[in-house]
Amino acid sequence: MGNGSAPLTADRDGRPKAGRSIWVEPRERRLSPQKGGGRFDSESKRFARDRRCTMSKKQNHEEELHALRHSAAHVMAQAVMEMFPGEAKIAIGPPIEDGFYYDFDLPRALTPEDLETIEARMREIVAGHHAFTRREVSADEARTMFAEQEYKLELIDGLEAGGEDEYGEPLEGEVEISVYEHDAFVDLCRGPHVGSTDEINPAAFKLLSVAGAYWRGDESRPMLQRIYGTVWESADDLEQYLWKLEEAQKRDHRRLGKELDLFSVSDEIGSGLILWHPKGGMVRKLAEDFCHAEHEKGGYDFVYSPHIGKAHLWQKSGHLDWYAENMYAPLDIEGQQYYLKPMNCPFHIEIYKSRTRSYRDLPLRYAEWGTVYRYERSGVLHGLLRVRGFTQDDAHLFCRPDQMPEEIDRVLQFSLNILRAFGFEDIHSYLSTRHPEKAAGSPESWEAPTEALREALERAEIPYQIDEGEATFYGPKIDLKVKDALGREWQLSTIQFDFNLPERFDLAYVGEDGKEHRPYMIHRALLGSMERFMGTLIEHHAGAFPLWLAPVQAVLIPIADRHHDYVHAVAESLKAEGLRVEVDERSDRMNAKIRDAQMQKVPYMLVVGDREIEAGAVAVRLRSGEDLGPMPVEDLVARMRLEIEAHA
RNA sequence: GCCGACGUAGCUCAAAGGCAGAGCGACCGCCUUGUAAGCGGUAGGUUACGGGUUCGAGCCCCGUCGUCGGCUCCA
Numbered sequence: 274m275g276n277g278s279a280p281l282t283a284d285r286d287g288r289p290k291a292g293r294s295i296w297v298e299p300r301e302r303r304l305s306p307q308k309g310g311g312r313f314d315s316e317s318k319r320f321a322r323d324r325r326c327t328m329s330k331k332q333n334h335e336e337e338l339h340a341l342r343h344s345a346a347h348v349m350a351q352a353v354m355e356m357f358p359g360e361a362k363i364a365i366g367p368p369i370e371d372g373f374y375y376d377f378d379l380p381r382a383l384t385p386e387d388l389e390t391i392e393a394r395m396r397e398i399v400a401g402h403h404a405f406t407r408r409e410v411s412a413d414e415a416r417t418m419f420a421e422q423e424y425k426l427e428l429i430d431g432l433e434a435g436g437e438d439e440y441g442e443p444l445e446g447e448v449e450i451s452v453y454e455h456d457a458f459v460d461l462c463r464g465p466h467v468g469s470t471d472e473i474n475p476a477a478f479k480l481l482s483v484a485g486a487y488w489r490g491d492e493s494r495p496m497l498q499r500i501y502g503t504v505w506e507s508a509d510d511l512e513q514y515l516w517k518l519e520e521a522q523k524r525d526h527r528r529l530g531k532e533l534d535l536f537s538v539s540d541e542i543g544s545g546l547i548l549w550h551p552k553g554g555m556v557r558k559l560a561e562d563f564c565h566a567e568h569e570k571g572g573y574d575f576v577y578s579p580h581i582g583k584a585h586l587w588q589k590s591g592h593l594d595w596y597a598e599n600m601y602a603p604l605d606i607e608g609q610q611y612y613l614k615p616m617n618c619p620f621h622i623e624i625y626k627s628r629t630r631s632y633r634d635l636p637l638r639y640a641e642w643g644t645v646y647r648y649e650r651s652g653v654l655h656g657l658l659r660v661r662g663f664t665q666d667d668a669h670l671f672c673r674p675d676q677m678p679e680e681i682d683r684v685l686q687f688s689l690n691i692l693r694a695f696g697f698e699d700i701h702s703y704l705s706t707r708h709p710e711k712a713a714g715s716p717e718s719w720e721a722p723t724e725a726l727r728e729a730l731e732r733a734e735i736p737y738q739i740d741e742g743e744a745t746f747y748g749p750k751i752d753l754k755v756k757d758a759l760g761r762e763w764q765l766s767t768i769q770f771d772f773n774l775p776e777r778f779d780l781a782y783v784g785e786d787g788k789e790h791r792p793y794m795i796h797r798a799l800l801g802s803m804e805r806f807m808g809t810l811i812e813h814h815a816g817a818f819p820l821w822l823a824p825v826q827a828v829l830i831p832i833a834d835r836h837h838d839y840v841h842a843v844a845e846s847l848k849a850e851g852l853r854v855e856v857d858e859r860s861d862r863m864n865a866k867i868r869d870a871q872m873q874k875v876p877y878m879l880v881v882g883d884r885e886i887e888a889g890a891v892a893v894r895l896r897s898g899e900d901l902g903p904m905p906v907e908d909l910v911a912r913m914r915l916e917i918e919a920h921a
Numbered sequence: 922g923c924c925g926a927c928g929u930a931g932c933u934c935a936a937a938g939g940c941a942g943a944g945c946g947a948c949c950g951c952c953u954u955g956u957a958a959g960c961g962g963u964a965g966g967u968u969a970c971g972g973g974u975u976c977g978a979g980c981c982c983c984g985u986c987g988u989c990g991g992c993u994c995c996a
Contacts (some may be wrong), residue, residue, distance in 0.1 A: 382925060436972090484991030492993045496924050499991070510960025527989095531932075540969080540987055599995075650922050650994065659995085711996070745996065833953040860952080861959080868957040882955060894956060 284585070313843075336465075338506070342368030342406060344455075344466045345478055346375045347506040351458035352394040353377055353500070356387070361462070364424040364488060364497055370515060371592055372503035376486055378424070388480045396475045403456040405466040415450050415461060424488065425461050452461060477511045478504035521759055525646045526811035527656040533816050533873060535824075536657070536807075545654040545661030547804055555824040555853070557807055562751045563821075564666055564691060564800070571687050573640040573668060578620030580644065585609040586914055590619045591777055599647045600780065617643035618771075618796060621669040622778050630782040635792060636672035636680055642803070643667045657808030664803040670795040673782070677793050678725040681768070685729045685751065688766045694920055695800075695810060696819060697765075699756035702730055702737040705744040713747045714772035722770045722793070723749045747773035757813040765801045770794075817874040817896060827854045827877035828870040829891070832863050839886045843879070843906055850910050856880075867894065877913065 346366035354361045357379055366375030375675065410418070412433040419425035432450050453462040455470060479502065486499040505511045522528070530536045535553030538546065549557060568575070584603060587593045592600065596615060603610035614620070621639045630637070644664045653659050672680045692700055704726055707719045726749055730737045737751075744750055748770030753760050771794045774780075781789040800806035810818075820826055827847065831840040840856055847854045857866045863880060870878045879891040885903055893901040893909060904912075 287929085362961060385926085481926070481988060486992045487923075490993070492923065496992075498924075501991080520959085538988095544987070595996075647995085652922060653994065654988095830956090835953080860954095862952090862954050863956065864954085865958050866956095871957055878956080880956065886982085892956080898957085900956060 301474045339368045340465045340467050341473065341505055341506065342373040342399055343464070344464075344470070344503060345473055346373040347405075347453065347455060347458060347460055347462070347466070348395050348398050348470065348473065349373075349391060349480070349500060349502060350375045350377075350460065351398055351456060352391045354458065355394065356391065356878050359421075362422055362424055365428075366460075372481070372501060374486075374499050374501045376458060376488070376497040376499045378488075378495060378497050383483045384498070385483075385810045388483065388500065392478075392480045395478070395480075398456055399470045399473045399475050401456055402469060402471055402637070403469070404469045405453055405455045407451055407453055407464055407466070409449055409451050412450055415452065418452065418459065419461060428461055430516075476508040477506060478502060479511060479515070495731075509544065517759065521761070524812045524815045525656075526658075526808040529811050529816040530657070535811065538656075544651060545649060545659070547657060547660060547662070549698070552824040553807065555812070556818060556822050557803060559822050560695070560800070560806070560810070561666075561803070563694065567687070567691060567694075568640050568668075571638075571683075572734075573638040573651065575625055576616075576621060576639045576641050577618060578624075578641060578643060580646075581611040581613055582619065584612060586619050586623075587612050589777060590622075590774060592616065592619075599649075601646060601648055612644040614643075615645050615647045617641055617645065617665065617667045618669060618774060619778075622774060622780065622794075625669075625671055625780060626778065630671075630792075632673055632782050632784045632790075635782060637674050638670050640666075640668040640669055657804045657811075660802075660804050663805070665798045666803065666806075667796070667798050671780070671782075671792045672795070673784075674721070674793060677722065678728065679723075680795065681725045681729045682732060684768055684795065684797055685733050688753060688768065688797070689733060689735070691799050692753065692765065696813065696920070697755035697757075700735055701751055701756075702735055703743075703752045703756070704730060704748050705740045705752070706736055706742060707744055707749060708742045708746065711746045712744070713776070718772060719749060726751050726768070726770075745769070747771045755809070757809065758815070759812075761812075763805075763809045765806060766799045767797065767801065769796045771796055813873075817876075819916075820876050820913065820920055821920050822855065823876050825855050825873070825875050826852050826913065827879055828866070828873075828875045829854060829856045830863055830870070830878055830880045831856070831858060832880065832882035834860075835857075836881050836883075836886060840881050843881070843891060846906060847910065850914075852910070852913060871896065871898075877909075879909070887895070 292796055300551070339430050343366075346368065350363050350366055353375070354363065362378035364376035364378065366373065412429055415429045416426060421677060427745075429450065431599070432448055450461070451463060452458075452459050453464055453466055455466075481501045481503060483498055485496045487774045488494040488497055503511065503514060505514060530553065533552060533554065534550050536550055537548045538544070539548055542548070566573075579868045581604065584593065587600070592615065593612075600615050601613045603612050605611075620643075621641070624639060625637065640863075642664050644662060646662045649659060649661050654661070670680055670684065704723075706723055707716065727739075729735075732752065735753075750767060750769035752764055752768075753766035756762055756766055775791050775794045780794065782792050784790045799831065800850055810822075818824070829840045829844050831837050837856075840858070844854050844856050857870070859866070863882075867878055874896060876896050878894040880894060885891055888903055888905075890903040890905050891909060892903045895901065
């Protein structure tokens with residue numbers, strides 16, 4: 274892919290956007306779905322403000338949960354303030370997806386034991402039947418009330434100036450300053466809250482973790498301590514949520530990567546650099562083989578490019594101006610400086626420029642599984658999802674303006690087909706439009722491509738959100754996100770226009786009129802980075818890959834040593850059919866072999882004993898635990914073939 | 922990068938400043954097994970790395986590297 278690094282390095286949660294967002298087809302979840310974390314985004318704040326308008330039952334329920342969580346945050350803040358009388362400074366404490374947090378400035382670091390103490394005190398407070406009461410105050414009155422609370426004073430200043438809310442975002446309309454009070458605690462707060470602490474079920478909340486967080490999200494400002502908690506209407510709901518967290522942990526690709534022997538990261542090599550083991554390598558190869566075939570059918574040309582290029586190239590492309598901090602230090606080769614590539618685009622552009630291009634040559638679609646290296650700060654590395662070296666399924670499309678709408682349609686459709694082939698059905702998208710100040714090219718030049726992207730989304734009939742002014746400076750883009758089996762959102766594909774590089778490299782084609790014209794250039798990555806995609810795939814399937822992707826499709830399990838010859842013969846015939854099978858001829862009992870195959874999430878377990886040999890069959894057990902009984906080998910092959918072709 | 926927690930056998934984890942352990946896995950042997958773990962034995966360690974305090978450090982202190990949870994970043 275191209276200039277746009279964001280999609281490949283973006284967090285998997287939808288974080289708040291600075292620009293305005295418009296939902297074209299509103300989806301049920303507007304908050305970050307990330308477990309335990311995430312943030313209250315501008316969308317849901319607006320939602321809270323607009324609560325007077327008609328709402329569905331579901332929205333109503335959401336609002337009640339927000340109030341409940343917000344109220345629990347206040348109760349927690351009271352408990353913490355009591356723990357550090359006169360010393361605790363409170364910042365903000367909003368509800369978030371699945372819970373709430375509150376930020377504190379405290380004289381010492383909190384420990385896990387502190388959380389238990391705080392939680393216990395919260396239960397006492399909740400049992401006290403305290404009403405939450407709202408009161409409007411003047412700015413000066415508020416300053417008196419919070420004279421010792423420097424963070425609150427800053428918030429009051431922001432509110433009084435009418436400029437911004439507690440998240441530092443612009444406020445609309447008249448600003449009223451309100452405080453909410455319960456028991457011995459009063460907080461500067463817009464609300465809403467529940468009526469009384471009675472509504473907070475003492476068996477339905479739990480404090481989860483404590484973590485550092487910058488005041489107002491600004492790394493030049495003080496680091497506060499943030500306590501995350503969760504609260505629900507009932508103990509059952511809490512239980513269910515905690516179960517979901519546990520389930521997510523079991524699916525963690527880092528854990529499964531180890532358990533299933535898929536990949537590793539070695540301290541000897543370095544952080545964020547992935548070693549693919551044979552099994553993980555097989556899954557990746559199968560995924561890539563499939564994509565290669567699709568690209569070939571899809572009219573792409575395959576290109577290959579080196580891992581380093583001269584400084585001059587990166588000056589020309591502009592990467593050294595605007596991307597240098599993500600690039601590694603140059604290598605000195607015979608007095609010339611070379612850089613490891615953070616992106617593939619300049620190389621593909623050089624291929625384009627290697628000869629004169631005619632309008633008849635277009636569109637050109639150059640595809641490469643190109644490995645790039647980007648410096649990421651140590652704290653952001655995360656398994657396969659955020660790494661320092663990764664392979665993009667990258668392509669650059671060069672086309673004439675008249676071809677552009679069709680090309681967009683085509684690439685979007687192509688992308689959706691591939692994602693669906695991997696079992697991702699729940700796909701939605703984000704269209705980022707021109708930033709009013711930071712943008713290459715004229716506003717007019719953005720119109721046709723932006724419209725083409727939007728129309729392509731309409732035709733593809735997938736829900737999309739318009740992120741106004743959120744595009745990178747060089748062109749509008751579409752990002753696709755998928756939801757996995759647990760409802761978590763992952764960003765994979767990106768399709769980005771580029772008005773910048775064609776200019777910088779003076780790209781041209783000779784038109785029918787014999788004159789030179791500037792082609793459109795589109796960067797696109799579908800699975801994004803193979804590393805991130807594999808991480809997503811592992812978590813989506815919880816390591817139980819569909820048959821076509823399973824590194825080992827079947828394990829043959831002889832019951833006793835005398836069955837080995839037959840089992841090997843069956844294994845050979847299955848291998849001859851192109852199936853990936855292993856024979857477990859350890860001296861363990863059959864039960865142990867089944868258990869091991871089960872834990873390795875092998876789709877088919879083929880048990881062979883005297884009876885099977887007699888019948889010329891294998892006894893088939895599925896990963897689901899289902900026992901299909903004895904089956905002739907030909908029938909098994911036919912069954913597996915069907916399953917493979919269906920990508921089931 | 923920042924705040925906090927953590928780093929012990931291949932893996933998961935024990936070990937109040939006083940002999941470094943268990944289970945699983947690996948290896949060897951016995952058993953020859955019928956749908957989620959048979960039995961016995963053996964090997965396996967510079968307790969991440971470097972320094973310090975102490976009669977004595979896995980444990981306390983300092984530094985480095987790494988991992989985890991967040992924040993920031995990923996125009």
